[in-house]
Amino acid sequence: xxxxxxxxxxxxxxxxxxxxxxxxxxxxxxxxxxxxxxxxxxxxxxxxxxxxxxxxxxxxxxxxxxxxxxxxxxxxxxxxxxxxxxxxxxxxxxxx
Numbered sequence: 846x847x848x849x850x851x852x853x854x855x856x857x858x859x860x861x862x863x864x865x866x867x868x869x870x871x872x873x874x875x876x877x878x879x880x881x882x883x884x885x886x887x888x889x890x891x892x893x894x895x896x897x898x899x900x901x902x903x904x905x906x907x908x909x910x911x912x913x914x915x916x917x918x919x920x921x922x923x924x925x926x927x928x929x930x931x932x933x934x935x936x937x938x939x940x941x
Contacts, residue, residue, distance in 0.1 A: 876908035878918055887930045888921050899934035910941035 881888075884898035894902070905912075912918045921927065931938045 874907045894930045902934050909939045
């Protein structure tokens with residue numbers, strides 16, 4: 846539990862420091878990695894993603910390549926658990 850709390854704290858701290866403004870894609874989606882906080886337990890363990898996680902993942906799909914290219918977020922979205930979560934949620938993992 847401490848590992849998940851530490852990872853969550855680090856992720857929030859990094860995101861807060863790096864994303865002081867909002868980024869928008871061509872689809873007018875606000876790219877905000879904190880929207881995926883409901884996926885944290887599924888991304889850092891073998892837990893199944895929640896319904897909320899899947900909904901947020903689908904909303905943030907246009908932003909995933911940007912998250913993969915961001916060194917602070919890459920470890921969360923470019924790993925086997927992220928691919929499993931995307932598959933479970935019915936979201937195609939992007940090829941960037």
